[in-house]
Amino acid sequence: MKELLTIVLITAFWAGTQDAMYAQKYSNEFLSIGVGARAHGMGTAVVAGQQDVYASAWNPAGLAGLSSDDGLEIGAMHAEWFGGVGNYDYLGFTLPLSGNNQRLGFSLIRFGIDNIPNTLSLYEADGTINFDNITEFSAADYAFIGTYARAYPKPNGALRLGGNVKVVRRTIGEFANSWGFGLDLGAQLEKKNWTFALLARDITTTFNAWSFSFSDQDKETLELTNNAVPINSVETTNPTIILAANRKFTLTDKINLTAELDLIATTDGERNTLISGDPVSLDPAFGLEGAYSDFIFVRAGVSQLQRIQDFDDIERLNSRPSLGLGLKVGQLNVDYAYTDLGDDDGRSTYSHIVSLRLGLKPQN
Numbered sequence: 001m002k003e004l005l006t007i008v009l010i011t012a013f014w015a016g017t018q019d020a021m022y023a024q025k026y027s028n029e030f031l032s033i034g035v036g037a038r039a040h041g042m043g044t045a046v047v048a049g050q051q052d053v054y055a056s057a058w059n060p061a062g063l064a065g066l067s068s069d070d071g072l073e074i075g076a077m078h079a080e081w082f083g084g085v086g087n088y089d090y091l092g093f094t095l096p097l098s099g100n101n102q103r104l105g106f107s108l109i110r111f112g113i114d115n116i117p118n119t120l121s122l123y124e125a126d127g128t129i130n131f132d133n134i135t136e137f138s139a140a141d142y143a144f145i146g147t148y149a150r151a152y153p154k155p156n157g158a159l160r161l162g163g164n165v166k167v168v169r170r171t172i173g174e175f176a177n178s179w180g181f182g183l184d185l186g187a188q189l190e191k192k193n194w195t196f197a198l199l200a201r202d203i204t205t206t207f208n209a210w211s212f213s214f215s216d217q218d219k220e221t222l223e224l225t226n227n228a229v230p231i232n233s234v235e236t237t238n239p240t241i242i243l244a245a246n247r248k249f250t251l252t253d254k255i256n257l258t259a260e261l262d263l264i265a266t267t268d269g270e271r272n273t274l275i276s277g278d279p280v281s282l283d284p285a286f287g288l289e290g291a292y293s294d295f296i297f298v299r300a301g302v303s304q305l306q307r308i309q310d311f312d313d314i315e316r317l318n319s320r321p322s323l324g325l326g327l328k329v330g331q332l333n334v335d336y337a338y339t340d341l342g343d344d345d346g347r348s349t350y351s352h353i354v355s356l357r358l359g360l361k362p363q364n
Helices: 005-014 037-041 060-065 216-224
Strands: 072-081 086-096 102-118 135-154 157-172 176-191 194-201 206-212 233-237 240-250 255-266 281-292 296-309 315-329 332-340 350-360
Touching: 037 072, 037 281, 037 296, 037 315, 037 332, 037 350, 060 102, 060 135, 060 157, 060 176, 157 206, 176 233
Parallel strands: none
Antiparallel strands: 072 086, 072 350, 086 102, 102 135, 135 157, 157 176, 176 194, 176 206, 194 240, 206 233, 240 255, 255 281, 281 296, 296 315, 315 332, 332 350
16 A cells, blocks of 8 residues: 555655755746747747736746736636646736836746545554545645736847746645745847847745644554655745747738747756756747737647657657647737647646736726
8 A cells, every 4th residue: 555645755855855955856847838829839839929917927027017007807717637637727917017117916826636545544453444544635736926027128029037936835735834935037129120138047946844733543644655754844836047038920910929948947957958067957938929910819839848768768858749829819918828848658647728818908
């Protein structure tokens, strides 16, 4: 029974947090997944081009791409990851400040796996199995994000700057929970048809303080199954730096094309990315969006390029492709994305993402 789901889950969340101030690889990775079907349809390559309510999660500077005339904008998203095992939800809004070219944004993100069997009490004192003792719990990550952005108009373009203040809450049933705090800084420089961007995520390093709560019986079960009992500790998230370039093309009076390339540099150690190093690894993402009369949008992208070695020692390049569609009716945008998590062993890992964006312009 060593592979019981409960023990595996608890151990996976706890691994790497025993030593205080330890920079764990893939820490708070749920925030790197990103929000909005438009972004996922473009392979998450939107750090330079995202200029709506969803920009809070991609590049806070993008909020300033909305003018004060755009008024209040609301966004909502639901996604089912890993064939419906995990649920990823977002709700946010942005509104202009009284000063020109300034905006505030507030966002809530939740990524959770629900209805997980708790099998720590599966055995009775006499060693018999009692399935009536199985209960259920959820493992969920939450992020509360406050965003400020400001635009500085320039000839043939603009400079936009923005920042996030993040509060992170992570829970594993009644067994463990943590609070974390961090900052993001971003910039976008628009020049004619080009936009260049820089994002420094977790620029000050994000800290998660973990606390664990197990009964004496739970501790005994963990020890009997050769699992160490977690202790209170601090987990840190190292900065991630993203450079991006976006180019818009006008093909006809009604058809436009947008292309973007993002280069993601993580600093938490060697990762299985296209360019892998220690402590910095580089991972590119590329996306395309075609628009017809600012009404119908078709998108495609690729990201998470990884080198995989087969059993016959042949190395190949694996990736995560994505497709997306969008429809704009008045001030309502409805977007859909279909993406593969990159698992090519025949299992169903495709994910469906649906998001809405509604603008409420002030009355003149």
